[in-house]
Amino acid sequence: MNKAERLLQIVNLLRSRRTAMTAAQLSDRLGVSQRTIYRDVQALTLSGISVEGEAGVGYQIRAGGSIPPLMFTPDELEALMLGARMVKAWGGSELGSSVDSALTKIHAVLPDEVHQTQNLNTPWLIVPDFYQQESAPFSDDLRKLIKASCKAKLSYQRADGHYSERVIWPLGLVYWGRTWTLVAWCELRQSYRSFRLDRMHHLEPLAQRFVSTGSINLQGFLAQVCSPEDQLDSL
Secondary structure, three states: OOHHHHHHHHHHHHHOOOOOEOHHHHHHHHOOOHHHHHHHHHHHHHOOOOEEEEOOOEEEEOOOOOOOOOOOOHHHHHHHHHHHHHHHHHOOHHHHHHHHHHHHHHHHHOOHHHHHHOOOOOOOOOOOOOOHHHHOOOHHHHHHHHHHOEEEEEEEEOOOOOEEEEEEEEEEEEEOOOOEEEEEEEOOOOEEEEEEHHHEEEEEEEEEEOOOOOOOOHHHHHHHHHOOOOOOOOO
């Protein structure tokens, strides 16, 4: 990593945190000596970056201070474009709209030379959206329920045609490459259950909220799935 890249990394680290970072923390993250960090911070200050430092506290960028334009390597830009297209194709209507807005903001702050030397359209990265409507129904509503820890009444049909209604605690969404799955705690079965979004028929938010516990949370589900001794019951 050359000095220019290191300076950019320092700025990105400082502006991504609400609390200050010490020279020791920065040196560990960047793999350089603390003396190098001191020189780099001085160089940033001389270049007009509003880096503030306090002994025993660390460095941070003053609120409202100037920062350099976003800089990405060609591989980083390709990764961003691929990720954005995947979200737009498979992530539901609201996230898809947010992708366009986010990319517009990124394009607006990239330096002119990046636009001139790198193809930001990346036409060779193609993400078909053939299955968006079928694979991601209810995804926008489910994201809101998960964030609000809100219970919901679900009408669901299994692959064998069995139909059921139940009250669930939505915990998380998992994407398997073509279909989305909701991870939830089922009050009917008093156990974790996973539901394919494309098999849901109706989703009704309830006024009740749930509180995740040490034994009922998304991490608990993942731990159970990853354990060879424990297998989830069928729906």
